[in-house]
Amino acid sequence: MNTLIYTSALGLLCMLAEMANLRKLILPIAVAGLCVIFGLNVTDWGKNGAYYHNMVVTDNFSVAFSGLLLLLGIFITLLAGNFYKNEESKISDYLAIIIFTLCGALALVSFGNLAMFFLGIEVLSISLYILAGSKKKDVRSNEAGMKYFLMGSFASGILLFGVALIYGETGSFDLGAISNYASATHPSVLFYAGAGMILISMLFKVSAAPFHFWAPDVYEGSPTLTTAMMATIAKIAAFAAFYRLFSHAFISVFPPYAWVFTAVTALTITIGNFTALNQDSFKRMLAFSGISHAGYLMLGIISLYGKTDNAIFFYSFAYGISSMAAFAIAIVVAMNLGSEKIEAFNGLGKRKPFLAAALTIAMLSMAGIPPLAGFFGKYYIFSEAIRNGHLWITVVAVINSIVSVYYYMKVVLAMYTKDSVETAFTLKPAYSFVIGFCILLLFLAGIFPGLLTGLL
């Protein structure tokens, strides 16, 4: 429960540190702080409870996702130190925003009230708007920020309208109350419309088709670290919130929306994968692949009835960690070669075997090849989907998995078979650490998936 508070406090601390001229210490403080919070978070394990008038709920679900998000946050923070080295004066600002983003994400995994949910989304989004547009002189970054902002606020409007309708029907913002209301009475169309609007805005946030358009553009234009955050923290938090909302309050929404869910899932997976096929930009490729992963996670959402939190968590974990590794490598490559194209990876296998191997593993994990975490993620998701009778959509998903192998392997192919220009290549220890750690986690989770699956 305190995770959120401590994290907010840490954000504040970062700002204050700047004022106290402790610029050098900010990064260590932030990392250490996050690590401590991570530890505290773990101690919350098994303590179920609702706090502050059910505003914040602590249960294993929230703790697990908080842990994952904090882990990713630590990685991001570690990477940030180097990423913003040219703008040292603002590092505290950046760090503070990163941590605030994390706050938003944490709020999203542990809310108990629509107000917290709404605020969480907004904190997350607004911070990301800022980060997306934070490369001030880069028109692409500006454009990304603008696109994200415009579409995001539009989606917020829809979300709010949905919330209002729900409130109108149920008279409460509390998830428990809504849940009770929905199960006790036969909700009217107002409720379904509201839930539909919330659903749509959630689909937007997780970049599911046909509300995915913002994602590739924004991912591509934003600074890579921000993209990493959007792809990992934001998406995972959104899915956690999605799950939390729809597994509790809005479970009755599924029957009328069944076809919508199915269509959206199939469409998301298909569009994500097929569009990724022809991309030249690594980031953009990852963006589309992220869309397709959102589709796979949607597969978990539509099988909600069977309590798929485990599967979703595992998939999120696998996806988040592999994406993190991939983005970290992308940052390294971009910093050294100044390009985010797939061509930039040419010959990496010879020049930096470690990076190439790591990226290969990350890609294989995303493609779902055993014994990496991604494989088990896919396995659990498919397994849940089949268990809940979504056989055909699973077949679609499988066919798409095959397609996805193509573009993941394209990168691997580029690294190992193409020749490169010789340039100096530096790799900061923080990056090596993050990448190495991610790879380790991928293997661990792949070989001992029991470590994570038994959690929820």
Added chain:
Amino acid sequence: MMNVMLSIFSVVPIQYYIFISAVLFCIGVLGVLFRRNAIIIFMSVELMLNSVNLLLVAFSAYHNDASGQVFVFFVMAVAAAEVAVGLSILVTIYRNVHSVDIDELKSLKH
């Protein structure tokens, strides 16, 4: 005030508030879709948010529950924050391209 209050729902059913909010919301949507000027789009979004606020307040009164009104505060807060951030993004864009026309922002595609 009491008389007014009572008369409101006796004269104007809650449905009407729902409808007016929906219409207002749609006008906001129309604005977003219709215009190219980013500032006006922002304003249209504000309009959308306001329609929601109106709805919330109406429901709040309807349910006789203050939390709806409290929520409006949060919406306002968010709106304010959004506007601040949005406008600052706009300013940076304007500095770079000297335009607030969203249709000129097309460098990221495919």
Added chain:
Amino acid sequence: MNYLLVIILLPLFGFLINAFIGKKLPKTISGIIGSGTILVSFVLSSVFFLGFLNGTQQKIDVDVYDWIAFGDFKITFGLLLDQLSVMWLMVITGVGFLIHVYSMGYMHEDEKFHNFFSYLNLFIFFMLLLVLGNNFLVTFIGWEGVGLCSYLLIGFWFKNQDYNNAAKKAFVMNRIGDLGFLIGMFLLLYNFHSLHFGTIQTALGTIQVSHATIVAITMLLFVGAMGKSAQLPLYTWLPDAMAGPTPVSALIHAATMVTAGIYMIARAHFLYLLAPETMQFIAVIGAATALFAATIGVFQNDIKKVLAYSTVSQLGLMFMALGIGAFTSGVFHVVTHAFFKACLFLGSGSVIHALHGEQDIRKMGGLRKWMPITFITFLLSSLAISGIFPFAGFFSKDEILAAAYEHNKVLWAVASFASFLTAFYMFRLVFLTFTGDFRGTEEQKHHLHESPSVITFPLIVLALLAVVGGFMGLPEVFHAKHFLKEFLNPVFAQATQAGGEMGAHETNSSIEIMLMSIASILAVVAIAIAYVMYVSRKRIPAKDGEQYGIGKIIYNKYYVDEIYNALVVKPILVLSELAHDVLDRTFVDGIVNWSGKFSLMAGAQVRKIQNGSIGFYLLFMVVSIVAIFAFVFLKN
């Protein structure tokens, strides 16, 4: 049994020695090892033979070990020695030994001398396995093994691709037959759960098997024999096989391997007796082959080709004998044929040796002067093959003719005509080669000489056998003991009983004498014609390309090779290319590649809606929302 194993393994031993260390050994030793192992085998075989003759030796039928065995399925590696196989054993080791000896002289110049001997030994090994196997599958090992050796030896001079082609052709054609054999075995195995000769023979009485199955089995096995024994339509490899060194032609393609088909059918006679349709078929094929090959033989100018077609023709005769149920006669002819045909081949080898590789009889002539021994042995053998009394061929051939006459007059007529042609072309060969003037170059003439004794010795022995070999089967009209028939009686007892066989019919000795006379007269007439044509008139066959009419067609072997080429080989090659280029690469792989390309194209299309315009994105969003709401709420 142990001696039996020794007989078989000795050649293998010889093969191994020559194959592995032969290169390091002097040629003489290499040759001695090669020949010596066969000699020992021969001696041991003779012991067995004598044992059978005395009646002291019993039939041996032993399983050496379980070869293919699991669960209920069991095929053993076993050996069988009875009168039939011992006959072959004698021929194989006896003629084989002589040819080995001959080869020591003939191949002396060749640098791959040891290879040659190793292959020969290997051949003997497989041949022995073929005749000694106690079940079809062991026989099949030998069957395929001799095919392999034939392949290796035909292509012995592997630098010449024509020879290699001939070798390959031999192997492939044999394989076509082998497939028949194989399927035949499957039928046997399926119906009798065994491939053991004895078991099947006894099982025939107890297990109900449909007649059609028996016919199918026998026909399929005969297909195998067709390939191995060069019957129509699978005979074309044998003339080409003459590309191999001459001893090989003598051993494999005249005396032993090509008779494997006859052995196999004789061995499985108990099956064939149950399938008269097949017997009829065999007889017809045999007769047709005999005639067909004989006509071709008349027009050939290559000394070895003539002999090759003669072999095909004689084999046809033997099959005819089998087909009409005269198993003993067939076997008899196999034996005599082995003697005189081996002798003829070796003689031709001697000639070729003397002429340094020249094989065209148009370029020979008058060799009698220089090569008297060769001439005489060759002449004797020719007389034998032509069926002149009292040479070996006379008895064996007449037995077949007599049987044919009993069975079917048409067959008899065809066979007689084939014999007539045989006599003609053989003496055409003799006269063109050995009489008249030498038509070769001066260079060759200068080097003409009689072959060394190591070559002539086998010739003499074989010629002697060709002369006297017939006495092992004197016709009953002479009131002599038909030695062979009695000897083989235990094997063919069933045949003798079943059909009453020919023996029973041979009551009318006057007819038989008449038949003999006719055959003899025909042969003499044929020789006379040949004499007139080639000695008196000194005609020389036309040069290549100058033939016309039927002669041209026959000279070109009825264009059978060309027809095969056009009907089988070419289509397969074209099919191969088509299958690869069109079907495989374009179509099947095309679908695979196309699905990949399609995905990429689809991806490229999907990409296009991502047009970068916020306005469009928002519009699309709104439209989607409208669609979702309309779909969900307005439906009901």
Added chain:
Amino acid sequence: MLLLLTLFLPLVFALLTYLSGNRFAKYIALLGGLVVFTCCSFLKLALVHNNLAPLVFVHDWISNPHISFALNIDGLSLTLVALTAFLVPLIIFTTFRKEIENAKAFYSLVMLMEFGLLGVFMASDGFLFYIFWELALIPIYFIALLWGENKDAAFRHRAIFKFFVYTLAGSLFMLLAFIYVYQIAGSFSASTLYSLNLTDKEQSVLFWAFFLAFAIKIPVFPFHTWQPDTYKESPSAGTMLLAGIMLKMGLYALLRWLLPVVPHGVMLWTPVVMVLAVIGVIYGSVIAIKQDDLKKLLAYSSFAHVGLITAGIFTLTHEGFQGAVVQMFAHGFNVVGLFFAAEIIFQRTGTLSISQLGGIRTVAPKFATCFMIVVLASVALPTTNAFIGEFLLLYGLYEYNTWLSVIAGLTIILGAVYMLRMYQNVMLGETNSLTANFEDLNWKELTVFVFLIIGIFEIGLVPSQFMNMVQPSLDLILNYSLR
């Protein structure tokens, strides 16, 4: 424990190989291969000691879903484990002459591959099997991709890539099938899956999901098109691994994971599979006749052979099964020998184009002999290993259907045609400028051939011991398949 040791030693040696550096990598890898082979011999002893009852190792791995780390060695598994353990060191040894770039990576990938292959053959848990199945694919992908020798790199990358995606595609359906079955059975263990009662409709669909994966790997017509190019473009060691061992994965899987699990599906679709397999036999043979590229020719020939094995397996007869196992084993030897010969030719002449070669026998008699023996073995001459296999396969097929057997039997004719044509054009005739200075085998190469040839004749002459070892497991599978 022995099972675990055998399985994980390759992994350990993969690491050791990588750490040992480029110079010593090959020695370490060879050592590893030999050690594994030794372990495998002990396995055989243990199995015999155990009266052919399977050796089992089970350890719980993941509780949800219930996956256990279950290994199982019975006669069938041991056969393929032995094949792997025998061929891998041999294949490593074939590369000794060559300087390999980045040797440590190469050899450690080979060892990793061995790990995957052994896992596939040992796993008795479906999920574990799947994991190893995929695991085996990754190393070979890199081996083929990075160490291929063809100059046209772009083409190679395309071909290998196609192979990778294609085979992966198939296996995903297998995963789906496994998941589906798991939902019903609640376990992945082979024994549970064997005794599962699925409806006919389920079986019919599941059959294709499984079969597709296996068929692509085997490959069965018309899923074979990755094969010729991949074989051609891979380095020889890779081709040997692929053809010698990896395609047995699919065949093995048919026996272990398809027939007993969905017997009714098998029953329903056998005619289709049979026709496909027999088409493959003829189709591959016919195409091989006119191939000019030696490796492609061998690829098509291999394709034809495995078609026959597939057909044999689907006969559901003792003979077909035994034939299939023997032929799997035999084919491993023969194909490795053939590709090794191709490799030797390529190294010395720089070409694999049959039409450019010729006359090698004149200058390299030892090589010619060895090559000849392997060629003869692959055309199934009696006394060689493949004869036993083909005899039983064709007989099994005959029991299923006479005409199919006759058609498939054509392979013995066509096989002779293309193999002898190849041998003739490559080895016989006059030497030319490419082949005039062809070096004969050195002792290392000779050693490889000697081992192979011993294997060829051993199986050809005394196969019954081997067959008796396999028999109990095949009986078991057959019983379940005829449920």
Added chain:
Amino acid sequence: MTVLSKNPVHSVIYLIGCFFAIAGHYLLLNAEFLAVVHIIVYAGAIMVLFLSTLMLMNLNDETEQHKPALAKIGAVIAAGLLMLVLVAVLKKADALPAPVNQDLSIGTIKNLGKVLLDEYLFPFEFSSVLFLSAMIGAVLLTKKEKSQTA
């Protein structure tokens, strides 16, 4: 009007008018405090922000290019459809329960304060994070680079 007027400044003015109308509704709905806050925040703060930005950028003339006709028509149709669908959907929500007894005090400062600072304390505090974030962001984004100014 807000949507349609060509001059952004005019739009702002119209929007303020609109806000006042909404505030009127709030009053009608017995939410006086909210009405006041609404005026202050929206009309007073947000719109001023808009205006100042407009002025900053000199956008007060009618420089905006119009969208292509097709896009406009599309926009109108889409928005119109949305409205239709929404209204149609919401119309189905006929049988809402009758309003409970109205307590007039819910809109008072006192009551609101109680709810806000008791039940909604945590979100309230959390919104400070939102503001902080927005504040930092605004500063971060709009502050001119030192190097640029120097």
